Structure formats: structure tokens, C-alpha cells
Amino acid sequence: MTDVFDKRKRSWVMSMVKGKNTEPEIFVRSLLHRLGYRFTVNGPKNRELPGKPDIVLPKYRTVVLVHGCFWHGHHGCKHHRIPKSRTEWWTAKIEANRRRDERNIAELERRGWNVVVLWTCGFDTIPMREVLAKKLPDIIEGTDTEFLPTLAAEDPAHYGDKV
Numbered sequence: 341m342t343d344v345f346d347k348r349k350r351s352w353v354m355s356m357v358k359g360k361n362t363e364p365e366i367f368v369r370s371l372l373h374r375l376g377y378r379f380t381v382n383g384p385k386n387r388e389l390p391g392k393p394d395i396v397l398p399k400y401r402t403v404v405l406v407h408g409c410f411w412h413g414h415h416g417c418k419h420h421r422i423p424k425s426r427t428e429w430w431t432a433k434i435e436a437n438r439r440r441d442e443r444n445i446a447e448l449e450r451r452g453w454n455v456v457v458l459w460t461c462g463f464d465t466i467p468m469r470e471v472l473a474k475k476l477p478d479i480i481e482g483t484d485t486e487f488l489p490t491l492a493a494e495d496p497a498h499y500g501d502k503v
């Protein structure tokens with residue numbers, strides 16, 4: 341593939357566009373792979389399901405959403421700070437993203453899909469990544485229902501306590 345962007349610039353542009361192929365997302369994909377899960381990133385479900393989820397595990401009827409804290413508006417998170425310039429525009433933009441995520445998640449659940457939201461602040465250190473690697477199978481297979489709310493906690497400091 342030829343591309344006018346060099347690699348770094350492209351990954352920045354991509355992450356601004358949709359949070360696709362960001363480092364956290366690549367980490368989650370390689371972790372799933374390492375754990376032996378089969379998933380699609382470019383299959384029909386990725387295109388057809390609400391919100392076009394990037395990671396679909398058909399066997400578990402599960403989608404994994406890797407949510408960048410800024411772009412998806414992680415309330416109360418240190419990584420979610422609205423810029424000081426064009427504040428109103430950013431606030432409206434991020435709120436629209438949040439509402440869209442909520443609608444998509446509700447629709448996925450209505451269709452019987454299990455939705456795993458991984459906020460990037462929940463695995464931005466190596467110890468956190470090790471914890472996630474241990475917990476992810478139970479999260480995907482639905483036997484750990486307590487860890488995920490912690491991972492998605494409004495205040496990521498709570499999650500840090502567990503590491």
C-alpha cells in the first residue's frame with residue numbers, strides 16, 4: 341500500500357479519525373491472539389454490527405471495544421480533558437461520541453451481543469496489562485463480571501489500587 345503519510349503521521353491521523361490501529365488496540369488484538377481467541381477485524385460482522393466494532397469474537401457473540409479516553413469521553417478520567425481552545429466545540433463533539441457509543445452498545449446488547457469496553461487508561465502500564473491478560477478470558481467468557489466495571493471505573497486510580 342502506498343501512502344502519502346509516513347508511518348508516525350499516519351498512525352496519528354488514524355487515531356484522530358476513529359481510534360483505529362492505535363497502540364492500545366494493537367495491544368488488545370495481540371493479547372487476544374496470544375490467549376488463543378479467534379476474532380475478526382474485517383469480517384461481515386465488523387461492517388454490519390452497530391458502530392462497526394473493530395474486534396468481533398463470533399464464537400462468544402462478543403465484541404471488544406477499545407475506547408480511547410479522550411475521544412470516547414471517559415468521564416472523570418485523567419486522560420479526558422477538554423482542550424482549552426474551542427472548548428464548546430470539543431465538548432459537543434465528545435458528547436456526541438459518547439451518545440453514539442451508548443446507542444451502539446444498547447443496540448448490540450438488544451441483539452444479544454456481549455459488549456466488552458476496554459478504556460485505554462485501564463491498561464496503560466505494564467502491570468495493568470499483566471492484570472488484564474489474566475482477567476480477559478474470564479471477562480470474555482462472562483465468568484468475571486466484577487473486574488470490568490473496575491477497569492472502566494470513573495476514577496482510574498481505583499483500578500491502580502488493584503495492581
Ligand SMILES: [Zn+2]
Nearest residue numbers: 409414417461
Ligand atoms: Zn480513562
